[in-house]
Amino acid sequence: MTAPASEAASRLIPLLATLMLVFQLLLVVQRMLITNIRLFALQSLALTAIAAVVAYAYGAWHVLVVAVLTLVGKVIFLPWLLTRLVRRIKIAQEVRPFVNMPASMLICGALTVLASVVARPFTSLERLGSNTLPVALTLLLTGFFLMLNRRKAITQVLALLTTENGVMLAAIALTTYGMPLVVEMAIFFDVVVGVMVLGLLVFRIRESFDSMDVSKLNELKW
């Protein structure tokens, strides 16, 4: 761990974190389902890059395991799985949110500012850059908002995944370069298994309701 390396890392990490934020905001406005999945993959790639930079610059090699897991799981496997699911159930490509796009963009902007204000007292705790915690909180909040705002089960799965990205980022930013490996792996496999189960569930919902619109699920008989 040399001085220039950590200097460069402390520059690079906020930049990559902002990139994650940009992808999240694009996810909010993007209506095409496949592009949504690709944006999520790109966001996970940025997370992988952050983890790799942390591992390299601070010599925290167990973070590298997180990076590899994220790369394999969230950049390659889950997007592939979701894309296949979308293709197989032949759903309409467009996401139809409850709140229209400019309004949801405004709400997400407000959430971003809120997250920065909330995270402000903790900036002294952060070891990596001044904006990773605000971005992590923003990913959490906008992830929840996306989950509320989207009708289709599969987009809600995507929103859950971005929320999880936020948790990972917070873990890397706040704690001593990542949580214990066991916890990270547990979270990771939880999410992967969760998405697979949700994928099956989506398939079943689609089979029995001819739609993935979860707002139709509140009728007991159809």
Add this chain to the structure above:
Amino acid sequence: MNLNLLAIVAQTALLLLLAPLVSGVIKNWKAKLQNRRGAPVWQPYLDLAKFLRKDMVISEHASWVFSFAPYVVFLTALLVGLMMPLVTLQAPLDLFGGALALVGTLALGRFFLALGGLDPASAFGGMGSSREMTLSAIAEPAMILAIFTVAIAAGSTSLSEMVRVGQSSGWTFFDPAHALAFAALFIVLLAETGRLPVDNPATHLELTMIHEAMLLEYSGRYLALMEWGAAIKQLVLMALLANLFFPLGLAADGTPAALGLGLLWFCAKLLVLVGAVVLVETTNAKLRLFRVPDLLSAAFMLALLALVSTFLFK
């Protein structure tokens, strides 16, 4: 500020010559990416030469505004180009206003473009003008906010000064706020140059066209001026993205070596940007017109967050 006549002439020549080439390269690469052979990169020069030779057909209902508009569009694009540092650190024309003058002059050109579309009272022209003004009403604030983000970091609204501060602080100049502003300005670039998610530059399909609709009544020399002006505006906006956010290799003095290196860097940055534009154009479908404000509102929000985050993330 001294007016360096030689620099003005040189930059004007560069703008005039490079702008059609950039559009040509975009078209060619796009064709290549879609498995077509594509027109050669110098095709826009041939088009312009042909337009300049041809006679003009002007509607008898058109007033003087119709003939006046092409000159305004062309000259404002050129003027904006002269206010922008392309190869040298110091822009040739740095007399007033800086970034604000740039946005204002662009708006003047757009105003006359819309007037020129309205004046012959053809149905398509009016439609195109109305669409252009609607979209630019959202794109322009995003552009101003994005430029201001850089201006705050540099402590000046003069473009030359911004670029100079950027270059002296090296690559550390590019901080998170800049990343957000860059993303916003990239979307604005797509909208302002009539690129694919917003407008399709390749067709004259009446339902979708924006920029082409305003030019429908133009022919001959006027059309050449309009097209050339649009190409120069595209080059300037790309230069804005390239030089404002990555001010690498700009020539500090007028020595041939520095200028040559500056030109090389500039072309390299332009090619990367062209590649990005081509990639976006090939992978995205045209948005429905009423969906375009969604995209532009995203750009606006990104720019706003960029500006806010310069204060919040300090």
